[in-house]
Amino acid sequence: MNRINPKTRSIAVRAAVLLFVFTVGVALATSGDAWATRRLLPKSANAVDPTNISACGTYSASNTIYVLTGDINTTSTGTCITLSGDDTTLTLQGFNITYTGGGTQTGDGILVSSSANEDVIEGGGGTVSGFAVGILDQGSNTVGDAVEMTENGIGLELNGGSTMIWSNVDAVENTKQGIYINHCSDECGVTDFAASNNGGDGVLITNSQGPRMNVFVAEDNGGAGIHVGCTSGCGTNSEVKVGDAVNDVPSVTGNKGDGIFVDASESTTKDQIYLIAASGNGVTSGYDMHDASSTCGDNHWVTNDWATAKVGSTTYTSGSPPACIPYIAF
Numbered sequence: 657m658n659r660i661n662p663k664t665r666s667i668a669v670r671a672a673v674l675l676f677v678f679t680v681g682v683a684l685a686t687s688g689d690a691w692a693t694r695r696l697l698p699k700s701a702n703a704v705d706p707t708n709i710s711a712c713g714t715y716s717a718s719n720t721i722y723v724l725t726g727d728i729n730t731t732s733t734g735t736c737i738t739l740s741g742d743d744t745t746l747t748l749q750g751f752n753i754t755y756t757g758g759g760t761q762t763g764d765g766i767l768v769s770s771s772a773n774e775d776v777i778e779g780g781g782g783t784v785s786g787f788a789v790g791i792l793d794q795g796s797n798t799v800g801d802a803v804e805m806t807e808n809g810i811g812l813e814l815n816g817g818s819t820m821i822w823s824n825v826d827a828v829e830n831t832k833q834g835i836y837i838n839h840c841s842d843e844c845g846v847t848d849f850a851a852s853n854n855g856g857d858g859v860l861i862t863n864s865q866g867p868r869m870n871v872f873v874a875e876d877n878g879g880a881g882i883h884v885g886c887t888s889g890c891g892t893n894s895e896v897k898v899g900d901a902v903n904d905v906p907s908v909t910g911n912k913g914d915g916i917f918v919d920a921s922e923s924t925t926k927d928q929i930y931l932i933a934a935s936g937n938g939v940t941s942g943y944d945m946h947d948a949s950s951t952c953g954d955n956h957w958v959t960n961d962w963a964t965a966k967v968g969s970t971t972y973t974s975g976s977p978p979a980c981i982p983y984i985a986f
Contacts, residue, residue, distance in 0.1 A: 712736040731757030748782035755786030768795040779803030818842035841865040863891025885919030908934035914942035923953030952980035
């Protein structure tokens, strides 16, 4: 598997990059954008003594730190771990949660339920694999960090909550989407991640308000690297922000579909795509950058490095770029 993990970037470079991305995002954002002023992280659980766990189950206590003490291998087709309390932390300590049974898996590796608020998942490099959805976050004001989701149906799904912040994650070799932003609001997002070698899109974003995808690698996926919107029946996005960092090594490459695809349903949603280096996409059919709306609608493509593009029904190369997707060499 040939992928670039953004976690290998140096701390100094990442700090400078994140500051630059943050500055660009603020400049592009509307006056009502509260990302820069709101509290990004929920307070951690207040329990003094952690509670050790070693098996699947529903963990519903609030103000509790649950600590995984070893790998979990389960043959049950249902959800393995459910968090339903408030202000709760689950620490994987680098251990793995794996479905090892045969047949069709219908459950989630980890489910943060819709009743959960201010929960934290700290993976420590642990892996969740073999489930219909690796991690399904339906909570509010949640944080996830340092987890790899591999060989699931969907790797990570954010669905139904608000202010869900995930970082430092890998979603690789899942059969469908690596990351599915299915329904989230109030500036939810995923940052510092790799979405690679998935059967579908690396990232699919639908029915969400103000989600952010920052500092990432999306490569060698069966669909698009990043797909914003859908043809019908998936709700409306608004002000999606997809931004990486100035880097002469393409972060979006080798995808069988488009590198970055903004669907025609996004023509009036004011999406923003910036600081993306994309090349070698459309292996089966597609382009490095593709806005299906004529003249890009009211979306903004700013400071991107690419080789091929399509706007509406017209194709372009970087030598003669469209007005709405300008070419900037990094």
